[in-house]
Amino acid sequence: MHYSIAIDGPAGAGKSTIAKRIASELGFIYVDTGAMYRAMALYFLRKGIDGHDTQAIEAECPGIKVSLAYDEEGKQQVILNGENVTPYIRTEEVGNMASVTAAIPAVRAALLDLQRGMAETSDILMDGRDIGTHVLPGAFLKIYLTASPQVRARRRYLELTEKGETCDLSQIEHDIIERDRQDMNREIAPLKQAEDALLVDSSDMSIEEVADAVIAEFHNRKQ
Numbered sequence: 001m002h003y004s005i006a007i008d009g010p011a012g013a014g015k016s017t018i019a020k021r022i023a024s025e026l027g028f029i030y031v032d033t034g035a036m037y038r039a040m041a042l043y044f045l046r047k048g049i050d051g052h053d054t055q056a057i058e059a060e061c062p063g064i065k066v067s068l069a070y071d072e073e074g075k076q077q078v079i080l081n082g083e084n085v086t087p088y089i090r091t092e093e094v095g096n097m098a099s100v101t102a103a104i105p106a107v108r109a110a111l112l113d114l115q116r117g118m119a120e121t122s123d124i125l126m127d128g129r130d131i132g133t134h135v136l137p138g139a140f141l142k143i144y145l146t147a148s149p150q151v152r153a154r155r156r157y158l159e160l161t162e163k164g165e166t167c168d169l170s171q172i173e174h175d176i177i178e179r180d181r182q183d184m185n186r187e188i189a190p191l192k193q194a195e196d197a198l199l200v201d202s203s204d205m206s207i208e209e210v211a212d213a214v215i216a217e218f219h220n221r222k223q
């Protein structure tokens with residue numbers, strides 16, 4: 001039997017930073033499902049397809065193959081039709097497109113089997129929007145990680161400016177609120193807290209505090 005931990009929550013709640021830390025501490029494989037949706041969004045952007053053109057997107061889906069690989073440091077790499085696109089998916093443009101195209105059933109169907117299959121073969125920590133509710137409903141531990149939109153915007157702003165990107169805090173906050181709206185209100189696999197998920201609000205918590213709380217909860221349940 002393999003253990004699985006699901007971490008869901010809105011954009012910028014700190015899921016990936018915290019998830020990486022927990023996975024490395026517990027020796028689990030970390031799967032960032034947002035990166036898979038971003039890879040598909042990058043494909044549509046490169047082809048100049050409108051994210052709301054469901055028909056065009058459905059027609060492209062059979063020709064898109066997303067897979068994951070891990071480099072020598074264990075960092076996840078996203079492969080799109082044979083190309084490692086990891087360096088190109090972390091922009092606001094790709095994130096916003098991913099939020100739009102992730103609402104299309106054909107896009108979600110293209111990624112679901114891959115995500116479920118990974119949990120069958122390894123101890124896994126998977127983060128996203130619908131992991132506890134849809135992808136791994138039987139996950140051993142489910143966390144719903146959130147923080148206020150202001151705190152999330154501020155974190156993303158710092159992350160981007162550290163990378164040398166120029167950005168506007170109020171624009172980021174606006175985008176985050178819009179992304180929450182899209183992710184929570186779509187018909188298929190919307191972002192919501194699973195009934196059996198533990199709610200963690202990280203607004204006033206450090207990364208270490210959240211990671212330690214999740215690790216403690218995991219060991220507690222394992223006993």
Ligand code: DC
Pocket residue numbers: 011012033034035037038095098099102103127128129130131179183
């Ligand atoms: O976590 P992120 O910002 O990398 O995710 C980008 C978008 O992908 C997010 O706004 C919605 C979508 N997504 C999703 O619909 N389901 C997931 N499990 C993960 C991400």
